[in-house]
Amino acid sequence: MITLKQAIIVEGKYDKIRLENIFDTVILTTNGFGIFKDNTQAELIKKLANTIGIIILTDSDSAGNIIRAHIKKLAPLGDIINVYLPQIIGTERRKKHPSSEGFLGVEGIDDNIIIETFLRYGLLNEKAQKRDLKITKTNLYALGLTGGDSSKAKRQDFLKFLQLPINLSTNALLEVINKLYTPEQFILEAEKWQQGLTKN
Numbered sequence: 001m002i003t004l005k006q007a008i009i010v011e012g013k014y015d016k017i018r019l020e021n022i023f024d025t026v027i028l029t030t031n032g033f034g035i036f037k038d039n040t041q042a043e044l045i046k047k048l049a050n051t052i053g054i055i056i057l058t059d060s061d062s063a064g065n066i067i068r069a070h071i072k073k074l075a076p077l078g079d080i081i082n083v084y085l086p087q088i089i090g091t092e093r094r095k096k097h098p099s100s101e102g103f104l105g106v107e108g109i110d111d112n113i114i115i116e117t118f119l120r121y122g123l124l125n126e127k128a129q130k131r132d133l134k135i136t137k138t139n140l141y142a143l144g145l146t147g148g149d150s151s152k153a154k155r156q157d158f159l160k161f162l163q164l165p166i167n168l169s170t171n172a173l174l175e176v177i178n179k180l181y182t183p184e185q186f187i188l189e190a191e192k193w194q195q196g197l198t199k200n
Helices: 013-020 032-036 039-049 062-074 111-120 137-142 151-161 170-180 183-199
Strands: 007-010 027-029 054-056 080-082
Touching: 007 013, 007 039, 013 027, 027 039, 032 039, 032 062, 039 054, 039 062, 039 170, 054 062, 062 080, 137 170, 151 170, 151 183
Parallel strands: 007 027, 007 054, 054 080
Antiparallel strands: none
16 A cells, blocks of 8 residues: 555545555545535545645546646645546446546556556655554544544534534544544644633
8 A cells, every 4th residue: 555645536436446455545536526516525625635735636538627627726725736647548347338538537547557657746755654653433432522422513513623524424534634633733633622612
């Protein structure tokens, strides 16, 4: 597995599944053009672009370019890297027919080509550091964010405090905060949040 600092944005779930076998990072989907209507996902992508940065890896066709342009509008000042895979003619194994433009999508591109493309963009270097220490569900339980009667309300309040979408699942929350914070930074943020609860 290759660890990346940035999150990766792809179009669909099969693209995500493919990249999860290569990269250790947050991988989000736009659900094709669904990103135009999904405000929660749009806000999360914006948050990531403005903090750890994002790599957009949509299909190398006109639809993919439209999605890239939309994401750029979501976070015009964010750290956004557009990575373009080579346009390879073909059809994915799970499909009977090729795409409208005849090119393979991200899910159909060979792993080695994806890795070589990331190398060419200078994304696989010493800065792609692996974090050994991670925030776990045990940490969330200790804060009362899981496993209790009022956990959901507390978790939503905590997400609001972190300026994240309040309807993230526990797993999604863990994935995102492990990219945004080191365990030490997370503890500091949690303490600030708890102090705010005490004052209220």
